[in-house]
Amino acid sequence: MGRHRPGRVVGVALKVIDLGAQLRRIEFLVPELIPSGYITFLGAREGVGKTTIATALAWQMTRPEGRGEFLGRPVPRGPVIYLNTDAADGESRPVRYWLEQHRNSHPDGEMGGVTVLETTGAGLTPEELGELLGMARDMGARLVIVDSFMGTFPTLDGNKLDQAMRPMLALRDFAAQTGAAVIVTDHLPKKGANEKEGDRGIMGSTGKSAQARAVHLLTRVPPKEVEGRDVLRWEVRKNSFHRSGYALGIEVERLQDEEGRAYGVNLFPCDLPEEPEGQDTRSDRARAAVIALLSEHEGQTVTHAQLEAAAVQGGNVKERSARQAVREALGALGGLVREVRLGGRGAPRAYTYRPEPVRSEEALLIVEEIPPLPLNTHPVREEVLTWD
Missing domain, CATH: 1.10.10.10 (Winged helix-like DNA-binding domain superfamily/Winged helix DNA-binding domain)
Structure with missing residues (x-):
């Protein structure tokens, strides 16, 4: 039986892994939920609360060390990059609005801890992703939020594996090289008849979810099931380095000033309504x-x-x-x-x-005489970084 030295590159795109080397410990930005150095997907339908949730985490990381917390879990202080492409208007008004709401609820944070970016063209090019990588390294960013996949790569057909894999491989390498937690928001398809919200998972090719190490789905609990409160269901659909297959409840408390205008927002972990008996x-x-x-x-x-x-x-x-x-x-x-x-x-x-x-x-x-769908199609070589 032939042997190959660990670390040696075999052929063009293969590398022999040293099985005797000690595996590094996986660090979590948010304990048990969001790993550092990897891609995490957060999927939801439009208007459910992706930006509310993402900016909440970003803001908590601007608070003094030991004060930040997200969904009842401690988070470290550190620089955050927020790439806003889902509702880019030249001012990132939705992102700034929610950051201000979180600041009003937790005034010990700092706006300077979050760098908000928008693309000036039709999405992000490979060269611009390289510039973002350099910025993240220079800043020592601990969290990079890409909001959203569709807005960042609008020229791609997200339903096609070969097209979805290109930016996913680039983002995977981005996370590995910076050590930052990279959260990519995405959309869920509209539910069909006899389906529950989120049943089909992230919209588009399964290649997106395959490259992410954690996939979370965010849906709204019908108010009638929670006494009229604003409750979101955070489902841990995939978590390669921790437990998956369960859901968390998040209650959204909106604060108002004396004139009834939105002033701040708080997020609290809460219980979800019980599933009907007999439901598998x-x-x-x-x-x-x-x-x-x-x-x-x-x-x-x-x-x-x-x-x-x-x-x-x-x-x-x-x-x-x-x-x-x-x-x-x-x-x-x-x-x-x-x-x-x-x-x-x-x-x-x-x-x-x-x-x-x-x-x-x-x-x-x-x-x-039809060949079956090639679900196991191999992705393009990683060194070819182009969207088209």
């Missing part, structure tokens, strides 16, 4: 992952095995439950999915999702 949220998520994979790759052929794999990963379920989730998801989609048989040994099953219902004369089982 893992099965729900497994079904949602199957539906997401099909709708994400509209018009393309996805094999039954690939759907099962998505159910296993999305719902953290075993193979038997994954098969059941696939059956239920296909049943829910009904005529929107066409079943085909691929050519070759065993004629494996595959499915194609189309937004228009299949006509009755087309609803027959069809045998096709």
Whole structure:
């Protein structure tokens, strides 16, 4: 059996890892939630509160050492960069508004601790990302917020793996080189019939979530379930270095001055309403992952095995439950999915999702010589940093 020296580069893009070397300890900017040196995704529908939450963390990091806290967890003091591209207006009014609201609630912070940036063109180019990297190094930034992925890379099709992977690899290297926690906000797709908000996760290619080490979803709890209060549900969908698969409650308290105008805001951890009895949220998520994979790759052929794999990963379920989730998801989609048989040994099953219902004369089982969707497509080489 051949041996290769640890650290040696094999071929063009492969490196032998020294399994005997001691692994470095993973540091968390926010204990148990947001790791330093890696990408964290925070997804939500528009208007739910991504900017409120992101600026809350940024502001807490400008407070004196030992005073900052986020969702009941201590956070360190340190420089923050906030790249605002989601609502860029030349003044970053939404970001400044929320920073001022947090300042009014916690006046011991400093506005100078947050550097707010906007792009002057159509998103961020690879060269501009390099400039941002240099700025983060010079400042010793401990947190970099990219708000949002769609606004920062508007020329890319986020549904295509090869296009989504390019900026994700660049941001991954950015986090590793600076040691900063890089939080990327993104959007959730509009929920479909019989879906819960956030069931399908981050909008676009699964390659985005795959490159992030932590993925959190932010949704609003219906006020009728929490006595009319403003409560957000923070779901820990993925956390490679800590526990995942649970949710936190965040109550948003808005303060008003004597004239009834918004003056400040406080965030408090709170309990979430109990799930209805008998509801298996893992099965729900497994079904949602199957539906997401099909709708994400509209018009393309996805094999039954690939759907099962998505159910296993999305719902953290075993193979038997994954098969059941696939059956239920296909049943829910009904005529929107066409079943085909691929050519070759065993004629494996595959499915194609189309937004228009299949006509009755087309609803027959069809045998096709169609290659399955290449879900395991390898990303482009990391040294090629270009969005197009």
